[in-house]
Amino acid sequence: MLDEQAILDLVKSASFPSLPEDFELESYIKENRVDGDHIHLEITLPFPCEGIKQQLAGEIESEIVNSWPQSKRIAIEIKHRTTAYETKAGVPPLAKIKNIIAVASGKGGVGKSTTSVNLALALKAEGAKVGILDADIYGPSIPIMMGIPNARPVSEDKKTILPLEAHDIQTMSIGFLVDEEQAMVWRGPMASSALQQIVRDTRWGDLDYLIVDLPPGTGDIQLTLSQKIPVTAAVIVTTPQDLALADAKKAVTMFEKVKIPVMGVVENMSTHICSNCGHQEAIFGEGGGNILSEDYDMPLLGQLPLAMSIRQQLDEGKPAVADDPESKISLTYREIARNLTANLSSLGKDYSKGNEGIAIKTWSPGN
Numbered sequence: 288m289l290d291e292q293a294i295l296d297l298v299k300s301a302s303f304p305s306l307p308e309d310f311e312l313e314s315y316i317k318e319n320r321v322d323g324d325h326i327h328l329e330i331t332l333p334f335p336c337e338g339i340k341q342q343l344a345g346e347i348e349s350e351i352v353n354s355w356p357q358s359k360r361i362a363i364e365i366k367h368r369t370t371a372y373e374t375k376a377g378v379p380p381l382a383k384i385k386n387i388i389a390v391a392s393g394k395g396g397v398g399k400s401t402t403s404v405n406l407a408l409a410l411k412a413e414g415a416k417v418g419i420l421d422a423d424i425y426g427p428s429i430p431i432m433m434g435i436p437n438a439r440p441v442s443e444d445k446k447t448i449l450p451l452e453a454h455d456i457q458t459m460s461i462g463f464l465v466d467e468e469q470a471m472v473w474r475g476p477m478a479s480s481a482l483q484q485i486v487r488d489t490r491w492g493d494l495d496y497l498i499v500d501l502p503p504g505t506g507d508i509q510l511t512l513s514q515k516i517p518v519t520a521a522v523i524v525t526t527p528q529d530l531a532l533a534d535a536k537k538a539v540t541m542f543e544k545v546k547i548p549v550m551g552v553v554e555n556m557s558t559h560i561c562s563n564c565g566h567q568e569a570i571f572g573e574g575g576g577n578i579l580s581e582d583y584d585m586p587l588l589g590q591l592p593l594a595m596s597i598r599q600q601l602d603e604g605k606p607a608v609a610d611d612p613e614s615k616i617s618l619t620y621r622e623i624a625r626n627l628t629a630n631l632s633s634l635g636k637d638y639s640k641g642n643e644g645i646a647i648k649t650w651s652p653g654n
């Protein structure tokens with residue numbers, strides 16, 4: 288019989304290719320009405336999903352039609368509302384920021400900054416409000432990559448600074464504030480307090496996600512970040528090379544120690560795409576990200592090729608996803624962004640940040 292329970296069972300049992308793996312769609316049904324052969328289904332996903340809304344609605348509709356060819360009017364509405372997740376107890380929250388995601392790696396030069404900017408832009412393309420913070424005190428690269436190398440933030444009240452807007456992303460970097468030579472001579476504790484200050488003294492607008500691009504390694508900056516900044520989760524970037532993997536494992540272990548959940552691995556430069564003929568070759572070996580995710584039981588969020596276009600676009604200050612959000616590489620970043628933010632739903636919610644909680648209705652006579 289076609290009724291609400293039947294629709295719920297169908298959503299539970301069917302698999303929808305557009306959704307991230309293992310995502311439990313049935314938990315996000317907001318409305319499910321069956322009226323004879325008319326069906327109305329409303330779903331609010333907890334992660335930004337502009338790129339799959341239409342496809343997902345189509346997939347659900349064909350499942351319904353397959354099971355009940357007699358159904359006549361099927362209205363499926365897919366919405367999204369970013370959920371704020373809990374962070375470690377004892378770290379004061381940042382009221383306007385729902386989730387802070389750290390992008391890390393054990394080894395330098397594997398593409399953290401590249402991943403950070405494109406991930407930020409991908410989340411934006413998927414419909415989220417996003418900021419990016421360059422936490423690489425000693426070698427900030429976000430100003431150039433975001434195309435605002437000479438920008439300087441303003442301070443209206445001399446106490447706080449306003450983030451800079453680039454490609455619709457709120458951007459902040461130590462590179463905007465001090466000369467590289469000056470920062471280079473800072474010792475660890477000084478760099479750490481500079482980072483804390485930047486995070487807290489920046490007047491961020493309302494953000495669904497703040498992406499933090501970390502410097503390489505597992506040193507002071509990473510520790511400060513975990514102890515003083517309310518980080519929701521981390522992502523590890525790796526290349527398929529063995530050495531980089533050994534380092535990536537160090538980063539995973541560090542986050543385990545400081546109790547920041549790692550949401551998955553991004554494998555960068557996984558194959559080489561020749562810019563002349565388009566031929567793909569796994570020059571650094573294959574399956575590094577897979578090994579890491581199997582060893583540590585964490586998802587491989589996606590793989591990016593080593594492609595000349597990725598570097599060129601960054602050098603021009605127009606990262607892949609800003610340049611063309613629909614290109615093959617951009618769609619990969621967007622899928623990574625959805626996989627990552629969907630995986631956050633395994634964490635506890637933070638109800639102080641505007642998540643829908645239990646609806647308490649007040650009653651008074653005459654209501």
Ligand SMILES: Nc1ncnc2c1ncn2[C@@H]1O[C@H](COP(=O)(O)OP(=O)(O)OP(=O)(O)O)[C@@H](O)[C@H]1O
Pocket residue numbers: 392394395396397398399400401402423426428501502503555556591592593594595597598599601
């Ligand atoms: N998938 C890719 N294809 C081609 N070039 C890439 C790719 N990813 C990164 N690069 C290039 O590799 C270089 C290093 O990347 P990036 O600066 O993002 O690494 P990083 O891990 O942030 O480095 P650091 O540890 O110094 O902060 C940059 O020149 C970047 O343009």
Ligand SMILES: [Mg+2]
Pocket residue numbers: 399400401423428500501502
């Ligand atoms: Mg970097």
